[in-house]
Amino acid sequence: MSGVRLLVGTRKGAFVLTSDGTRDDWNVEGPLFAGWEIYHLNGSPVDQDRLYASQSTGWHGQVVQRSDDGGKTWEPVGNEFAYDGIPGTHQWYDGTQHPWEFARVWHLEPSLTDRDTVFAGVEDAALFRSVDAGRTWQELSGLRDHRTGDQWQPGAGGLCLHTILIHPDDSARMFVAISAAGAFRTDDGGETWRPINRGLRSGELPDEDKEVGHCVHRIAMNPSRPDVLFMQKHWDVMRSDDGGESWHEVSGNLPSDFGFPIAVHAREPDTVYVVPIKSDSEHVPPEGKLRVYRSRTGGNEWEPLTDGLPQSHCYVNVLRDAMAVDGLDPGGVYFGTTGGQIYASPDGGDRWTAIVRDLPAVLSVEAQTLP
Amino acid sequence: MIRVVLPQHLRTLVGVDGAVTLDAQERPTQRTVLDALEASYPVLRGTIRDHGTAERRAFIRFFACGRDITLDPADDPLPEEVASGAEPFRVVGAMAGG
Numbered sequence: 058m059s060g061v062r063l064l065v066g067t068r069k070g071a072f073v074l075t076s077d078g079t080r081d082d083w084n085v086e087g088p089l090f091a092g093w094e095i096y097h098l099n100g101s102p103v104d105q106d107r108l109y110a111s112q113s114t115g116w117h118g119q120v121v122q123r124s125d126d127g128g129k130t131w132e133p134v135g136n137e138f139a140y141d142g143i144p145g146t147h148q149w150y151d152g153t154q155h156p157w158e159f160a161r162v163w164h165l166e167p168s169l170t171d172r173d174t175v176f177a178g179v180e181d182a183a184l185f186r187s188v189d190a191g192r193t194w195q196e197l198s199g200l201r202d203h204r205t206g207d208q209w210q211p212g213a214g215g216l217c218l219h220t221i222l223i224h225p226d227d228s229a230r231m232f233v234a235i236s237a238a239g240a241f242r243t244d245d246g247g248e249t250w251r252p253i254n255r256g257l258r259s260g261e262l263p264d265e266d267k268e269v270g271h272c273v274h275r276i277a278m279n280p281s282r283p284d285v286l287f288m289q290k291h292w293d294v295m296r297s298d299d300g301g302e303s304w305h306e307v308s309g310n311l312p313s314d315f316g317f318p319i320a321v322h323a324r325e326p327d328t329v330y331v332v333p334i335k336s337d338s339e340h341v342p343p344e345g346k347l348r349v350y351r352s353r354t355g356g357n358e359w360e361p362l363t364d365g366l367p368q369s370h371c372y373v374n375v376l377r378d379a380m381a382v383d384g385l386d387p388g389g390v391y392f393g394t395t396g397g398q399i400y401a402s403p404d405g406g407d408r409w410t411a412i413v414r415d416l417p418a419v420l421s422v423e424a425q426t427l428p
Numbered sequence: 429m430i431r432v433v434l435p436q437h438l439r440t441l442v443g444v445d446g447a448v449t450l451d452a453q454e455r456p457t458q459r460t461v462l463d464a465l466e467a468s469y470p471v472l473r474g475t476i477r478d479h480g481t482a483e484r485r486a487f488i489r490f491f492a493c494g495r496d497i498t499l500d501p502a503d504d505p506l507p508e509e510v511a512s513g514a515e516p517f518r519v520v521g522a523m524a525g526g
Contacts, residue, residue, distance in 0.1 A: 090440075091440075092436070092437060092440075093437065114437060115487060116435070116437065116485065116487040116488065116521040116522070117437055117438060117441075117475040117476070117485065117488075117521075118474050118475055118478075118485060119474065120441065120471070120474075120475065133441065133471040136473070136474045136475075136479075137473070137474060137479040137480075139479065139480060
C-alpha cells in the first residue's frame with residue numbers, strides 16, 4: 058500500500074513522520090540532530106530513500122547530512138560552501154556595499170534525474186551544486202555574477218536563496234528565488250541567469266519596473282504544466298503563464314495577500330494553496346483565524362479552508378518552506394507552524410487534523426509519496 | 429596523548445560521549461591540536477574554525493588548565509599539563525543569546 062513520508066525541519070531538530078495511504082495514523086520519529094536548526098530536508102525523486110538535511114547553529118556553522126535509508130541513519134557530508142573567485146559585495150540594509158558571507162543552507166533540491174546531484178540555495182544568496190551526493194559543492198556563480206548582483210539587498214530574514222525549481226521536461230531550465238532580489242531563470246543548466254520579475258509591483262521600490270529588488274517569498278509549480286508558476290510575494294500572489302517572462306496578480310478575494318508559502322496540487326494544476334498572513338509587520342493570521350485559502354481556478358477566486366484549523370486566538374506563522382503536497386488520490390496537503398503544529402489534510406484541504414502539536418517552531422515540510 | 433573536550437553538539441556530531449584523544453605531540457599548540465583534531469574527525473572541519481581561513485568561529489572559545497586561552501597566539505605552546513594529557517584542551521561554545 059502506498060504511503061507518505063513527511064520530512065520536517067524545526068528550530069531544534071528534524072522529524073520524520075510516516076503514514077500509510079489512508080493518512081489517518083502517523084508515526085513520528087525524532088528529534089534528529091537535536092538542538093540544531095534544521096532549515097530543510099528533502100528527498101531524491103530518483104531514490105526516495107536518499108535524503109539530505111541542512112543542519113546549522115550560530116556556534117558551529119553549517120553541516121549537511123545525508124541518509125541512504127529513508128532517514129534511519131545519517132552521515133555528515135561536505136559542508137564547505139566557498140564562493141567562486143573573489144566574492145565581491147552586495148547591497149546592505151543601509152544601502153552600503155557589504156561582502157558576500159556564507160551563513161547557511163536554506164534549501165536543498167535533489168536532481169529530478171540523477172541520484173547523486175543535488176542543489177543548495179544558501180545565504181548570502183548563491184546556488185551551489187554537488188554531483189557526488191553532497192561530498193563536495195561548487196557554486197554556479199553565473200547567478201551571483203549577474204550584473205545586478207551588487208544591487209541585491211537582504212530581506213528581513215537575510216539575503217537568502219530559498220526556492221529552487223527544476224523544469225521537469227528541460228533540465229537545463231531552472232528557476233530560483235532570492236529575498237529580496239527576486240526571481241531568476243537559467244536556460245543553460247545554471248551557467249547564465251536573468252531576472253524574471255516583469256510585472257511584479259513592490260511598493261517599496263520607487264521604480265515600478267525595477268529589474269531586481271523584489272521580495273519573492275516562494276514560487277511553486279505543477280510538474281505537468283511547468284511554465285505556469287505561482288508566486289507568493291511579500292505582498293501579492295502572482296502568476297506567470299510563460300515561465301516567468303511576465304507576471305500578473307491573482308490575489309483576488311484573499312483577506313490579505315501577504316504570506317510566505319504557496320503550493321500547487323500535485324494532480325490538479327489549477328488548484329493552489331496559500332496561507333494569508335496579516336501584514337509584514339504582524340506575522341500572524343488575520344483575525345486570529347488560521348485559514349488555508351484554496352483556489353481551484355488558478356488564482357483570483359479563493360475559498361477559506363477552516364475545518365479542523367483553529368478559528369480563534371491563533372497567532373502562529375507558516376514559513377515559506379513549510380507547506381507541501383503529496384501525490385496520492387485524493388491529494389494530501391501539509392503545513393507546519395511556528396507554534397510547532399503539523400497539520401495534514403488527506404482530502405485536498407477540506408478537513409485538517411494536527412498530526413503533532415508541540416514540536417519546535419517548524420521551518421520546513423516536504424512530502425514524499427511512497428510506493 | 430592529548431585529550432580534547434568538545435561541546436555537546438560537536439560530541440554528538442562525531443559520536444563520542446567523553447573526551448576525544450589525539451596522539452601526543454612534542455610541542456602542541458592551539459593550531460597543531462586543532463589540525464590534528466580535524467584530521468582525525470573531518471566532520472569537525474568548518475565547525476570550530478572556518479573553512480579556508482582557519483579563523484576561529486565567533487562563538488567558540490578555548491580553555492586549558494582553567495584559563496581562557498582563546499586570544500593567545502595560535503602557535504604558542506599549550507601548558508605542559510595539556511601536552512602530557514593530565515588536563516584537557518577544552519573547546520567551548522560561548523554563552524550567547526541570554
